[in-house]
Amino acid sequence: MQNCLSRGTITMGEKGQIIVDPNFLSNPFDLRVAIETIRAILRISLSPKWKGDIKAMLWGPEIKWSPDMDIDGIPDEVLAAFVRKVVNHGYHQMSTLAMGKGGEGAVDKDFKLRGFESLRVVDLSVCPILTNNHTQVNAYVIGEVAARKIIKENGGAVSNGIMAQSNY
């Protein structure tokens, strides 16, 4: 799913333990996206291209899958129940030290943690929003931008070429 509006937290417990509360589906919009995504998947499963190839639905909401089913007629609650049962994280958790302008945000535009002299954070936690792509791309860009800033600040020369080299 993309563009989730729910926001969770990372906090520290009394004994120093890290508590991650993803707070998934706390915004009703996210549940709507999940429900309509399932409808889209079901629609694809009924596409003429798949006709005869798909024999059955093995895992999904509590409905009877059949080639002539009425997808829009499935109650939202039936799809929502499945979403709540199975929804999982996508290994793209981030944005907990979001960068912000004008004194806002946990880090400034130079990746410096506000309130600290010279502590920088250079990872996906500084992204204020989660973009519509694999986060590996964001990680590369963040690393490159931060590297350029740090090199420049320390009197080094930075070429205009792409610094990051992928092994793929």
Added chain:
Amino acid sequence: MGKNLTDHLILSLEFELNSSILSHHQILEDPDLAEAALKAYRLGKNGDLVKFGGSSGVIFPRLEKIYKSKEFIDIKDPETKEFLMNPGRPSTEIWFMVTPYSSIS
């Protein structure tokens, strides 16, 4: 600090194309099948766990119904609405995978 945690949430549906390839849940929810699959893998990197067809495509569609929903209309922040309505922004992401391990949840 520590706020604003977000993610790309995932869920999956599974369909049978060929009955010889078992689904993630068929294997996991049957202790005998799960044990046999694990044993075959450990013995010779074989069995149900390695019947992998691969990831065959991904789409980032716009689902217009979402923007007419009560949940979208109820969003109070105009900037958030504008962000979501950007014509280049997909509504969701759908992967197609052919494997017993296509499913994460």
